[in-house]
Amino acid sequence: MGEGSNSNIYQLFSNPPSYANLTPPGGHMSSHLAREVERLKKKLLELSTTVEENVHRAVRAVLDKDESLADAAIRFDPKIDQMEVEVEEDCLKILALYHPVAIDLRFIISVLKINNDLERIGDLSTNIAARAKSLARLANSDTESNLEQMSELVQGMLRDSLSALIRLDLKLAQKVCNSDQAVDELNRETYKRAHKEILKHPGSVKKMFFYVSVSRNLERIADLATNIAEDVIYMIDGEIVRHRIMTID
């Protein structure tokens, strides 16, 4: 008997834990909806990862004058577009089939908006890659620039804005919004530097134009990342406002 009971106990504990019953934050929604939302989250994250990497690739291509890397970044654009379409279709499907309310509805709406922003970021990264190709073909294309610092900042913002969406992290979202100014400042600096450089060496006009364009595109990416963060803040704030109304009642 001892043996039997022992093995039973062992089996009880050796069963692997199951996470199928975990419901995402949002509470009382049907399990189907929960599953769909979870899938949507994953898809959006995949899209964001792809976009993030593409931005990195494009910036790297500029800094290293790497034409093949720039080509790779350009090649990724159709894939990003396709993923965007998929995410949008999923959103519409969830809206049509499950009629989500409250936080779920706000989540879906935010995803729709963010999806758009991400696709735009993808396009901008392609622009940067195209500039990288032009720069790589130029002789003597080296110049001092703060592009590296700027791109690090922008990519950090992008990553943080997505993390804020997934974790519903208000502080992180606000941090992203606050970083936007720094990027704007760096962009202005690039303009000033280009101005000076062109006055000093008129031959470098073409080169400096490319740099300015890359900087401007990066600044646009930062703006879009800020948009995403603002959407996240709207989402979370919506919830807080609702709670306040309930407590007054």
Add this chain to the structure above:
Amino acid sequence: MRATTLYRSVFPTLLLLALGVVAATFLLVRNSVFSVIEAEYGRDLISHLQSATGDAENENELRSALIDFLRHSNSSVLVVDSAGEEFFRGGPNSSEIEVPFPLQPRSEEFTVVRDAVDSSSLPYLEARTELFSRSYSAVLTAPFPLLVQVSRGLYGAAFIAIGGALLLALLFSSLVIAPVKQGLSGLLKLARRVGSADASSFVGNSSLREIQEVAVRLERVSRDIEAHMDGILNEKNETDAVLSSMAEGVIAIDSNERIIRMNGAAMDVFDLELHPKTHPSVQEAIRNTDFLKLVKKVLSSHHPIEGEITLLQDGEKILHVNATPLRNTQADLIGALLVFHDITNLRKLETMRRDFVANVSHELKTPITSIKGFVETLLDGALDNNEDAKRFLGIVLKQSDRLTSIIDDLLSLSRLESDQKNSISFDATDVGEVIHRACQTCESEAQRKGIRLKIEALNGLHTRANGHLLEQAVINLLSNAIKYSHEQNDVIVRVNADEHEIRLSVEDFGIGIPKIHIPRLFERFYRVDKARSRKMGGTGLGLAITKHIAQLHNGFVSVKSTPGQGSVFTLHLPFERSVPKQVNSR
């Protein structure tokens, strides 16, 4: 089924049992008592009637005897003759007496019929008998107050018995239940502690053997569980220890693409801080499309997969990943295990080796091509033109010098690499003197570009070093500084020291080095700008040699550089103050 407490289930049963016994006893006693009393009373009545009418000799006398009898008692009488005709009826209730049927009673003597004529009044006893030598039948009724008294007494006794039964039931049930209850609550406490360390010493807490047996069994089960839990915990701790001390990153993922487990190395690689209780999806935690693709592939193909992924965050990292499907005992897929290690350095070494071979052949080939070309031109007739011939031979000489210097550098590098430390002599060396000698060597080169060499050195600083090699290292740094400085600039050589190290730094205000080149600067033949530096005439080995010399002295070389503003190369050597004494004692 709804559970009730032990008391609630036992008490009603006991109560019902006791009440049943009381009721049965009561009925039995009542019936036997009643029949005895009835018989007694009935016989008494009839004997009275017979004795009153026994002397009558004709009907008239009988009638008067009956009237006489009625006068002395409160009974009523109906007498019928053998034909059923009423002969006599008298007494207060005689009108209610019915003619008996059958006319002749079976018994000679009497029949007792207990009958309450009217339920609201007192009960009556009805008796029948024969009179006048069986020619008449008499029915006699009389009030029966005794019955009421007796039954009242009986009912009183029954009530007391019921009360007693209730008390008994209460008493018994609590008597029976108390030990069981105590034992069970002990068992309950024991059961609550099952699996924890203090589930023991129950035995003796209950007087019931059955409960004790259960307790003993429970204690054993508890000990078993505890042992198993300990075992499992130990196993888990061991696994955790093994996982966390692995240099390889390990990530376990369930079939819903959530991260179940992740070791420290994996968190470091992906720059994550994960709480073990939260199980984020891979997409959330790891922002890398190659990695996500690999996860998807292994979960859908059910086969182990190998792959290489490139991480883009701050400085590229190349990971080699082994993805294996995880299966439970029933061979169902429950997730995937991804093990990966950083092969960035391996890759870097590979590129370095490849680049070296390519570079060395290129560097050697360039002067030889040039020499060969000019010699061919000379042979083709340029020898006749004295002027040209001289110029060409000058170039040939220059190229062969270059070749020699490259080969010299390569040789000295390989000697530095192969030489064990003990085959190079280390003596107490005056660092300031080394600097001065190096500056003298480079003086002419500096003057050609109008560069002033400034020395800011502490005097009399001695350390254990090989003076010749150290001088070589400083010369390499100086000649680089001169080469990449703008004309008329300064180059500053500084020596300073603290308790642990001596720093020899060479600072220039030249073109500087872009950040991305700095990690590879000390590789052999690595060039920041390929076209420019060859024109400057370096071999591409200077910094590599300097690095090796620093390493031989247990030191290292560091670089700080800002493009457009200049660079500082610093030789860090360990400061061994005690050296001169050692030399003296020798």
